């Protein structure tokens with residue numbers, strides 16, 4: 001068992017075995033979740049006050065098949081609002097283990113959040129620890145991170161170009177992982193990019209609006225235009241216009257996040273008022289928002305990622321390669337940029 005492997009200080013063989021066991025068990029859980037999520041949800045809808053669920057972190061300990069607030073876990077503090085639900089820091093009462101939890105009213109929960117997320121296994125995507133039905137809510141548990149990029153941007157005016165490109169590069173790695181598995185995030189923004197304690201690594205989270213692509217590469221659902229619940233300032237023209245969605249929608253949003261990091265404010269709002277979707281559909285791409293002093297290779301990233309026609313827009317993989325060149329052109333990530341970020345977040 002994993003604990004036996006862990007007790008033994010272990011040579012390479014045991015450590016490798018543990019990694020393989022973990023990978024296989026994640027695959028099994030993911031397959032089980034995808035196959036059974038709809039059945040579990042239907043069952044939950046009929047038994048609204050059951051406390052069914054799945055926990056797959058060994059430090060989240062149910063007692064007599066129950067995992068409830070105030071009983072098996074306690075809420076420590078509110079973190080922020082996620083998509084469709086508030087996010088809290090919680091502590092397991094029997095192990096003391098802390099993680100993040102998002103409570104979603106069943107009426108707002110869609111199984112795509114769990115089935116998309118459970119299919120992922122990337123160091124750039126935050127890990128899902130479980131999903132539990134609690135009264136009229138669904139509670140999702142995930143690893144706790146020290147802060148999120150949105151918080152950093154609220155604490156400072158804007159980010160240095162090298163740090164902004166570094167965070168974009170890691171976000172594009174996460175999007176490549178998702179898109180290779182036919183998963184669209186559809187809410188890429190600074191509030192959904194979490195940071196490690198040293199501010200060097202990022203983790204994509206919040207799959208509340210995610211969708212899984214059909215074989216054609218297009219989403220089965222057309223975007224709902226202004227009714228689409230994503231973040232309007234980061235909405236791709238095809239999303240704002242209610243057209244078919246593809247992975248390229250996430251690429252547009254990632255460039256809006258780069259504008260947010262470099263300008264310290266979200267795109268469009270300095271020139272237009274809500275609803276922005278009309279402007280996003282009819283106006284040229286917001287290249288006028290690109291800082292005039294940014295590197296020429298960074299300008300190339302924006303030009304490739306903010307193409308209004310999704311067919312002409314770069315893929316996550318192509319944009320990541322352009323971002324690598326831009327990062328190199330600005331001299332790479334400087335340690336002082338990381339340190340300043342940590343100071344702003346009081347993490348060091």
Ligand SMILES: Oc1ccc(F)cc1Nc1nc(-c2ccncc2)cs1
Pocket residue numbers: 079080081082083087088100101102140141142143144145146147148191192194205206207208
């Ligand atoms: O979709 C979820 C499912 C389960 C969760 F526990 C959280 C989220 N969503 C978010 N979590 C955060 C966050 C988490 C931890 N630290 C800082 C921010 C920001 S949005």
